[in-house]
Amino acid sequence: MDQREIAEVFEQIADLLELKGENPFRIQAYRRAALNLKNLSEDLRLLAETNGLERIPGIGKDLSAKILEMLQTGKLRYLDELKKQVPASLAELLTIPGVGPKTARLVYDRFHAKSIDDLERLARTGKLRAIPGFQAKKEENILRGVALVKTGKERMPLGEAMEAAEEVLKGIKTLKGIKRLSVAGSLRRCKETVRDLDILIASPQPEKVMDGFVRLPFVAAVQAQGETKSSIRTRQGIQVDLRVVPLDSFGAALLYFTGSKEHNIRLRSLANRSGLTINEYGIFHEKDGKKFAGREEEEIYEVLGLSWIPPELREDRGEIEAARKGLLPQLVDAKDIEGSFHNHSTWSDGRHSIEEIAGAVRKQGYRYMILSDHSQSLRIAKGLSEARILAQLKEVGALNRRLKPFRILTGSEVDILPDGRLDYPDAVLKKLDVVIAAVHSAFKQPKEMMTRRIVKAVRNRYVSILAHPTGRLLGERDPYALDMEAVFREAARTGTAMEINCCTVRMDLNDVYARQAKECGAKLVISTDTHALEQLGTLKLGVAMARRAWVGPKDILNSMGADELLRWVARKRDVTAEKT
Numbered sequence: 124m125d126q127r128e129i130a131e132v133f134e135q136i137a138d139l140l141e142l143k144g145e146n147p148f149r150i151q152a153y154r155r156a157a158l159n160l161k162n163l164s165e166d167l168r169l170l171a172e173t174n175g176l177e178r179i180p181g182i183g184k185d186l187s188a189k190i191l192e193m194l195q196t197g198k199l200r201y202l203d204e205l206k207k208q209v210p211a212s213l214a215e216l217l218t219i220p221g222v223g224p225k226t227a228r229l230v231y232d233r234f235h236a237k238s239i240d241d242l243e244r245l246a247r248t249g250k251l252r253a254i255p256g257f258q259a260k261k262e263e264n265i266l267r268g269v270a271l272v273k274t275g276k277e278r279m280p281l282g283e284a285m286e287a288a289e290e291v292l293k294g295i296k297t298l299k300g301i302k303r304l305s306v307a308g309s310l311r312r313c314k315e316t317v318r319d320l321d322i323l324i325a326s327p328q329p330e331k332v333m334d335g336f337v338r339l340p341f342v343a344a345v346q347a348q349g350e351t352k353s354s355i356r357t358r359q360g361i362q363v364d365l366r367v368v369p370l371d372s373f374g375a376a377l378l379y380f381t382g383s384k385e386h387n388i389r390l391r392s393l394a395n396r397s398g399l400t401i402n403e404y405g406i407f408h409e410k411d412g413k414k415f416a417g418r419e420e421e422e423i424y425e426v427l428g429l430s431w432i433p434p435e436l437r438e439d440r441g442e443i444e445a446a447r448k449g450l451l452p453q454l455v456d457a458k459d460i461e462g463s464f465h466n467h468s469t470w471s472d473g474r475h476s477i478e479e480i481a482g483a484v485r486k487q488g489y490r491y492m493i494l495s496d497h498s499q500s501l502r503i504a505k506g507l508s509e510a511r512i513l514a515q516l517k518e519v520g521a522l523n524r525r526l527k528p529f530r531i532l533t534g535s536e537v538d539i540l541p542d543g544r545l546d547y548p549d550a551v552l553k554k555l556d557v558v559i560a561a562v563h564s565a566f567k568q569p570k571e572m573m574t575r576r577i578v579k580a581v582r583n584r585y586v587s588i589l590a591h592p593t594g595r596l597l598g599e600r601d602p603y604a605l606d607m608e609a610v611f612r613e614a615a616r617t618g619t620a621m622e623i624n625c626c627t628v629r630m631d632l633n634d635v636y637a638r639q640a641k642e643c644g645a646k647l648v649i650s651t652d653t654h655a656l657e658q659l660g661t662l663k664l665g666v667a668m669a670r671r672a673w674v675g676p677k678d679i680l681n682s683m684g685a686d687e688l689l690r691w692v693a694r695k696r697d698v699t700a701e702k703t
């Protein structure tokens with residue numbers, strides 16, 4: 124566990140103590156300790172090794188022992204005990220943005236509300252207002268928070284769905300009698316969130332396949348079992364719909380169950396106009412029922428006079444018209460990626476050294492990476508002081524001599540301060556190869572202020588990329604209030620790229636915004652925002668968002684070689700210099 128995680132545990136303890144109605148001084152002690160840990164600029168592990176934990180303000184014998192336990196075991200027994208003393212559903216209330224322990228406690232005392240559903244009902248019926256100090260606005264906030272958490276529960280981020288699907292597919296592949304197999308539904312379309320997993324199989328023995336399927340080890344409950352369709356719930360609570368069709372209908376069924384519904388409706392009406400019908404078995408002549416095709420998706424599109432449409436585009440957002448005119452865009456692909464943008468090392472809040480990241484990035488087949496540790500204001504992430512980032516430049520220089528021809532470009536994920544200034548002076552920024560700017564504080568500014576703040580940062584000649592432009596966290600935090608189009612236009616005008624951040628809960632920009640950014644003329648960049656090596660594998664999520672945004676290799680910076688990228692960066696720096 125690192126210092127941020129430990130601080131979060133202390134906050135969690137404070138919340139639970141408050142729910143239990145314990146001594147306010149004790150609660151306050153945990154909160155203070157959490158805050159001081161977050162603002163700690165020294166290395167926590169180093170302090171622990173030198174018996175220096177108690178030098179941290181607010182940390183005495185007891186808390187220092189707890190920190191040691193977490194550092195050594197990655198767990199805290201005291202937290203587990205506390206959790207047992209508070210009903211789980213009550214503690215769950217705390218996951219709702221806008222509901223702190225004080226609110227939860229009040230609602231519990233007054234109405235005995237113990238779950239998110241209870242709370243929602245009370246807010247909807249205006250009952251919460253009976254509590255002194257509760258206003259309509261607070262009720263609204265609570266309802267918004269409940270909605271955020273509930274959608275987060277009903278739909279999972281694409282990355283989670285992909286991971287779950289991997290396990291499910293591994294199990295399915297052990298079944299006998301499968302001729303073809305594919306995922307379908309929103310998962311195949313790579314939608315940013317997915318409700319359930321749809322899987323399609325072609326088999327001459329559907330019953331046998333279904334029998335085997337409902338007995339696979341990950342199955343927790345069977346909701347329906349039929350010859351062509353079964354639904355189960357996995358141990359993680361995810362619904363899986365499996366359909367089995369004959370081989371010569373596989374393409375038609377895949378098309379049908381991939382969706383989207385809107386895309387399919389358009390295809391059907393297109394077919395109807397030519398006297399054809401489409402269903403999950405094939406495409407037929409309406410009059411005599413003669414079958415034209417069904418085995419492959421391509422054949423069905425062809426009968427309709429369309430080129431095959433990649434699943435990511437099947438949302439009825441102009442793809443059918445484009446396919447008819449042969450104007451579907453070339454979509455970006457993982458193999459177009461030449462460089463890994465946005466990587467954090469142990470210098471800030473990453474888990475691995477620069478050299479370890481470079482090794483892993485090189486193994487992915489990339490030719491360069493951009494190092495982008497946090498800047499000084501972001502204490503919670505051990506942001507680098509000016510002196511430290513200058514020291515880092517030296518280390519990178521030495522590494523580059525050894526790692527040739529692989530290249531580490533220097534950089535920073537520099538904070539955009541609440542007033543739009545950057546967290547390093549230009550004199551420091553100009554020494555870096557590529558500067559990435561991002562908002563990590565004051566999320567609740569009003570729209571005009573936030574827009575002015577971000578546009579100001581985009582105008583800085585040294586800022587080449589804006590990271591996670593909307594700031595949303597799926598199921599946790601809404602995007603900040605921001606005039607996106609104003610930002611995209613400024614980005615296009617100044618030569619600043621917009622990031623598609625691959626972090627599973629971010630996916631920011633998402634498909635809709637990424638497409639808007641492209642249409643405004645801005646470049647994009649796909650970044651894994653890697654803090655630990657396994658996160659390099661999330662690149663596929665960003666590629667998926669980019670493809671859904673109609674983005675091709677030429678629209679992203681990652682397809683450039685390092686020198687080309689540096690020339691692109693220099694252009695903004697030079698042009699802006701001429702103007703000012």
Ligand code: DGT
Nearest residue numbers: 308309316317318319321379380381382383384387
């Ligand atoms: P989701 O599950 O909400 O993330 O989104 P989908 O698109 O996976 O939706 P789902 O699982 O209900 O259905 C999978 C596909 O099956 C859907 O994309 C299109 C097709 N489908 C399902 N129900 C209907 C329907 O009533 N009409 C038509 N045309 N297609 C349907």
Ligand code: CA
Nearest residue numbers: 308309319321
């Ligand atoms: Ca689905």
Ligand code: CA
Nearest residue numbers: 319320321364
């Ligand atoms: Ca489904």
